[in-house]
Amino acid sequence: MSDHRDYTPPSNIWEVNRQLQRDAPLAYDDPRWVDTAKARGEISFTELYRQLGVAVGDRDRPETWRLAAAPDVAYHLFCGHVGSGKSTELRRITHRLDRPNLFLVVTLDAGAELDPHNLQYQDVLLALARNLLADLAEQGIEIDADHWRQLAGWFDERIEQHEETRSYAAELRAGAQAKSGLPLLASLFAGVTAAIRTNATHKETLRRIVRNHYADFASAFNDLIRAAEDACHEAGLGARILFIVDGTDKQRGEDAEAFFVRDVHQLKAIDGIFLYSTPIRMLHAYGALNQHFTGVFKLPMIKLVEKDGARHEAGWAAMRELLYRRAPQSLFERADVADHLIAHSGGHPRDLLRLLSIAFSKATGEHFDMPGAKGAVAEVAAGYRRLLEADDYPLLAAIDAQPDDEHNMKRVRELLDQLVILEYNAYWWRTHPAVQTLPAYRKQVETHDG
Amino acid sequence: MADEKLPDAHVAELGELIRIFSGKAGFALAYGIYIDSAHRTHAIGYLERYGSQSVLIDVKDAQGALDRLDALFEEAGRRVGDRWIHVVGLDDWPPGQHDLWRGLNHRREWLATTCARPMVLWVREDLLRGAMTEAFDLWTWSEKLVDVARAADTAVTSRTRAVLPSSDLGHSPVSLERFAHLHEEPQTSAVGSQSDYRRLVDRAEWAITQQDWAVAEALLHAAIDGKAEIGDNRGLVDAKRVLAQLHRARGDLDAALALLRDDVVSAAEAAGDVLRVTAVQTDIAELLGALGRHDEAASLLRDVILPRHTAIDLPTEWARALDLLAVSEIGIGRLGQAAETVQQQLDAAEAAGNQHLYARAMWNYASLYKQLGEVDRAYELLRDVVLPIFSKVGNVDAAKRVQGVLRALDEELAEAEEAHCDDVDAEDAALSA
Numbered sequence: 116m117s118d119h120r121d122y123t124p125p126s127n128i129w130e131v132n133r134q135l136q137r138d139a140p141l142a143y144d145d146p147r148w149v150d151t152a153k154a155r156g157e158i159s160f161t162e163l164y165r166q167l168g169v170a171v172g173d174r175d176r177p178e179t180w181r182l183a184a185a186p187d188v189a190y191h192l193f194c195g196h197v198g199s200g201k202s203t204e205l206r207r208i209t210h211r212l213d214r215p216n217l218f219l220v221v222t223l224d225a226g227a228e229l230d231p232h233n234l235q236y237q238d239v240l241l242a243l244a245r246n247l248l249a250d251l252a253e254q255g256i257e258i259d260a261d262h263w264r265q266l267a268g269w270f271d272e273r274i275e276q277h278e279e280t281r282s283y284a285a286e287l288r289a290g291a292q293a294k295s296g297l298p299l300l301a302s303l304f305a306g307v308t309a310a311i312r313t314n315a316t317h318k319e320t321l322r323r324i325v326r327n328h329y330a331d332f333a334s335a336f337n338d339l340i341r342a343a344e345d346a347c348h349e350a351g352l353g354a355r356i357l358f359i360v361d362g363t364d365k366q367r368g369e370d371a372e373a374f375f376v377r378d379v380h381q382l383k384a385i386d387g388i389f390l391y392s393t394p395i396r397m398l399h400a401y402g403a404l405n406q407h408f409t410g411v412f413k414l415p416m417i418k419l420v421e422k423d424g425a426r427h428e429a430g431w432a433a434m435r436e437l438l439y440r441r442a443p444q445s446l447f448e449r450a451d452v453a454d455h456l457i458a459h460s461g462g463h464p465r466d467l468l469r470l471l472s473i474a475f476s477k478a479t480g481e482h483f484d485m486p487g488a489k490g491a492v493a494e495v496a497a498g499y500r501r502l503l504e505a506d507d508y509p510l511l512a513a514i515d516a517q518p519d520d521e522h523n524m525k526r527v528r529e530l531l532d533q534l535v536i537l538e539y540n541a542y543w544w545r546t547h548p549a550v551q552t553l554p555a556y557r558k559q560v561e562t563h564d565g
Numbered sequence: 566m567a568d569e570k571l572p573d574a575h576v577a578e579l580g581e582l583i584r585i586f587s588g589k590a591g592f593a594l595a596y597g598i599y600i601d602s603a604h605r606t607h608a609i610g611y612l613e614r615y616g617s618q619s620v621l622i623d624v625k626d627a628q629g630a631l632d633r634l635d636a637l638f639e640e641a642g643r644r645v646g647d648r649w650i651h652v653v654g655l656d657d658w659p660p661g662q663h664d665l666w667r668g669l670n671h672r673r674e675w676l677a678t679t680c681a682r683p684m685v686l687w688v689r690e691d692l693l694r695g696a697m698t699e700a701f702d703l704w705t706w707s708e709k710l711v712d713v714a715r716a717a718d719t720a721v722t723s724r725t726r727a728v729l730p731s732s733d734l735g736h737s738p739v740s741l742e743r744f745a746h747l748h749e750e751p752q753t754s755a756v757g758s759q760s761d762y763r764r765l766v767d768r769a770e771w772a773i774t775q776q777d778w779a780v781a782e783a784l785l786h787a788a789i790d791g792k793a794e795i796g797d798n799r800g801l802v803d804a805k806r807v808l809a810q811l812h813r814a815r816g817d818l819d820a821a822l823a824l825l826r827d828d829v830v831s832a833a834e835a836a837g838d839v840l841r842v843t844a845v846q847t848d849i850a851e852l853l854g855a856l857g858r859h860d861e862a863a864s865l866l867r868d869v870i871l872p873r874h875t876a877i878d879l880p881t882e883w884a885r886a887l888d889l890l891a892v893s894e895i896g897i898g899r900l901g902q903a904a905e906t907v908q909q910q911l912d913a914a915e916a917a918g919n920q921h922l923y924a925r926a927m928w929n930y931a932s933l934y935k936q937l938g939e940v941d942r943a944y945e946l947l948r949d950v951v952l953p954i955f956s957k958v959g960n961v962d963a964a965k966r967v968q969g970v971l972r973a974l975d976e977e978l979a980e981a982e983e984a985h986c987d988d989v990d991a992e993d994a995a996l997s998a
Contacts, residue, residue, distance in 0.1 A: 135708075136591075197705050198705045224674075226675075365671060367701075466705075472585060472708045472709070475585065476585045476709065502697060502698065533698065
């Protein structure tokens with residue numbers, strides 16, 4: 116996460132470049148965060164909150180919200196394009212919901228805390244158990260031993276007594292000898308998760324153990340969750356527990372399919388309220404996801420134009436705000452320089468920052484100038500061009516001309532995944548504006564129009 | 566590592582990367598694409614020289630073992646300090662490389678934390694697409710794609726390049742795809758087709774940039790003999806122009822001039838190619854100027870070359886001819902004419918959209934100011950306008966020359982100041998007496 120505590124708005128373009136970071140989501144209170152709900156086309160997080168059982172009062176004062184009727188179990192998906200702001204929004208959702216009147220939110224960043232290469236459900240669930248235990252230990256929550264003994268027993272029977280993991284488990288216990296009770300269990304699960312992340316030998320064994328004795332594990336974990344919810348409620352830390360898992364959207368192809376499709380029943384064997392980040396392509400590839408998961412929340416791209424081509428002012432306002440919080444307006448030679456970058460970002464925040472970065476590298480003076488901005492668009496377009504086949508241009512032109520027609524969905528899914536096609540709310544598509552500048556695209560459109 | 570080995574377009578790419586990376590305190594990512602590993606090596610050398618020292622991670626030996634890959638990054642992270650990181654050897658992994666790129670994609674947060682410094686992933690051009698699609702999230706983090714595989718938008722076709730000058734204004738942008746075979750042993754035996762001979766000339770040009778004079782000469786003579794044999798008169802002109810370029814690169818300007826004047830220009834005329842004739846004559850004017858024979862150069866430009874340009878549409882060549890004329894006019898003290906020429910040159914450079922030639926025009930203005938005794942203004946123009954443009958477009962040679970002129974002007978200004986103080990002291994002494 117980007118460290119924003121010392122953030123001061125840049126006073127020159129060099130400083131803008133220094134502070135530009137595209138590899139880290141913003142913290143919930145980062146001054147660069149911009150409310151993009153309207154800009155994305157009247158999407159409402161309230162819809163998501165309501166599905167989680169939250170009665171939203173004053174929109175900007177979550178302390179006034181209450182947990183009206185949280186579902187017993189719920190498995191939600193949170194999806195959007197790469198770089199559309201999912202992680203940033205998940206942090207904000209966490210901040211809003213993690214409060215005594217609502218939830219104790221247990222988060223997991225699978226990208227940072229696990230080895231996300233070939234991530235499997237066992238890794239995620241063990242890590243969630245670890246994080247829950249760690250949160251409880253940190254908050255000093257006491258739980259009757261009857262409720263965590265089952266999980267401790269599972270660890271003892273399945274891991275400490277297993278031939279392949281016995282010595283490793285002994286090391287873990289030796290390392291945590293000063294601890295007891297929940298802190299000890301938290302420490303043991305932390306060791307297991309660390310082994311899954313870093314130790315190729317133990318990883319497969321541990322996964323196999325979980326898979327082979329999954330019913331036992333699920334039952335033990337469920338018992339812990341129920342007891343933890345009661346204890347948190349009593350301690351005034353949250354009426355229920357909400358698990359938010361980020362980083363699972365980074366999976367591709369077979370890995371994503373295994374996690375969200377093949378192993379969905381294992382995920383759903385854990386009784387709780389979950390929100391998983393998901394690659395956008397999964398939704399288009401597997402219509403059945405809607406049936407398996409309780410709800411799907413899509414974070415669409417910020418919308419600069421409506422489906423009919425009319426300008427969407429809220430989108431422009433948000434993108435300008437997003438840009439000017441990183442590069443103050445005074446650093447643009449003219450207002451149309453900023454607008455040129457925004458227009459060619461397609462409402463994609465990370466691409467806007469990429470354009471800004473390249474425009475900086477091409478600027479000749481102390482301001483972002485139009486030649487630099489145009490050069491940046493050309494460079495980004497050239498990058499996308501490398502992803503495209505000759506056959507793609509007719510497809511793109513057809514989608515832009517007839518968005519409601521049927522198209523080659525297999526290729527469309529890939530192009531959505533690669534940001535060549537952007538998805539907006541009410542779920543219509545448009546070719547990325549930088550791609551629209553490519554001669555092959557323009558030629559195709561002329562042919563189409565002609 | 567010699568930046569002289571890099572074409573301008575590559576230098577400009579690398580200059581932009583340096584600009585982005587230089588301000589970064591933590592992780593930042595770029596992809597570098599190349600065809601020939603020599604280009605990659607030169608590019609890394611250039612970045613080390615003008616950007617930052619670096620740590621090189623060669624992942625070739627970590628084939629198929631992601632834990633070894635992790636270990637390499639961890640070690641680099643420990644050693645990197647405030648340097649930059651170059652990752653090479655990605656191309657040596659097995660075809661498909663799904664594990665590699667997916668692994669990098671999944672590890673990107675870890676990578677950004679472990680190696681918290683600017684990093685370039687070097688990928689052979691034909692593998693880039695796979696790298697992008699398999700590790701798309703990682704790709705979206707990148708700040709820049711540095712293309713040293715070809716000269717991008719400034720690349721010129723072989724036909725237009727044939728009439729471009731072997732300029733002292735920096736290397737002509739060339740398409741490096743044509744040089745992809747240069748690691749092969751020089752093959753100078755009789756070959757046959759026009760394209761084979763053109764290939765020999767390409768290789769000779771490359772050898773010149775590498776200062777491999779003997780190889781360049783052997784290749785050129787083979788090409789010239791072959792082209793003469795098959796009657797490719799235009800190709801012969803091109804090859805001989807490169808031979809003149811070789812003479813000049815070796816410092817033998819007289820030999821270059823003699824070749825162009827006595828042989829090449831007549832060959833171009835015989836080939837009936839007005840573009841080539843004009844280009845060769847401009848080469849001659851340039852050499853005359855370099856030899857200090859400004860009168861001859863000015864006459865040739867004013868009376869022969871510029872009038873011919875009214876019939877041909879080559880804006881960059883037009884601006885270049887005006888540049889040479891302005892330099893010659895300044896050299897022989899025709900400052901009024903020179904001022905008019907520079908204004909024309911400025912208009913032409915703007916019309917051609919060529920920043921380099923624009924900077925050349927401003928340099929000529931600075932020279933005029935100096936000739937008029939306005940050293941301060943000349944100094945400011947060079948420092949505030951000309952030098953930044955050359956730096957921006959990545960013409961290191963030109964930037965170095967401007968810096969040299971600035972140093973000389975600085976000394977001149979200091980001496981003038983000193984002399985002024987001496988005069989004042991003398992006047993004070995006289996008044997006291």
